[in-house]
Amino acid sequence: MLPMPGSEPKERADAARNRQKILRAAAQLVATRGVESLALDEVAAAAGVGVGTVYRRYPDRGALAHALLEENEKKFQAAFMSGPPPLGPGASARERIRAFLHAFVDRLEHEGKLLMVAETETPLVRYTTGAYRLHHNHLAMLVAEAEPGIDAHFRADALLAPLAAAQFVYQRESGMSVKQIKAGFDQLLQ
Incomplete structure (x- = not known):
């Protein structure tokens, strides 16, 4: 709920x-x-x-980090739920999935370390927040529309997994660029 x-x-x-x-x-x-x-x-x-x-x-620090992120999370949700296409309604499901993943990467670029605190301070909190469930359900709906017949919920989890903040921070600190990460997502979507 x-x-x-x-x-x-x-x-x-x-x-x-x-x-x-x-x-x-x-x-x-x-x-x-x-x-x-x-x-x-x-x-x-x-x-x-x-x-x-x-x-x-x-x-704990995780709860405080979540509170600091709340306003930007609301803006992100508004953008993919009712904003202009391709992130918001009006584009094809495939275009919206790509736009969602790219927008999430952009968000991680600016808030990745704070999101990492929010996600890792309490075990499994990433998967139990309303934000994650909303992101997951949004992607699952788009995946089901783009590829009827596949397990849309598993695909949504698989697409969200590399968006874990710790993964992103590790990739960036290892020298991977935002452009490379976005290109990687594009390859996953082919």
Whole structure:
């Protein structure tokens, strides 16, 4: 089940202010000192809140990383669900699959290390988030349309596997270019 917009519990005003302070401080730390600096005690100090306040809302670095990524994830989802083609509706299923994979690679280029923290801090979290399920279901729907009769769910998992942030970061640090990674996906789609 994916959460429905507006179904989130109401947040107290002071809690909302603290959440904003924490997210601003965390984003500033990541921007100035890198993802490695994303330690909850340092975020608390930078936000001017108690460490317990941070831990109650974000029990680990992965949860905080997910929160930092939330706005860009929403934009990415809007682009492939209702944006202009070829990423959004209006192009063929094959064109949309390619556009989705390329857009995901672009996103990893900008947020790969933070996504890696979000995905690896808690075992298997990558596969249990609403975002992954949405990405998977979107690809499975497009694969089923492009190639009726194949196992679309397996193919969707197979296409998403190389988009794991740790894999991408490893490839980039090993000298592989974004262009090469996108070309690799194009070859997989042939």
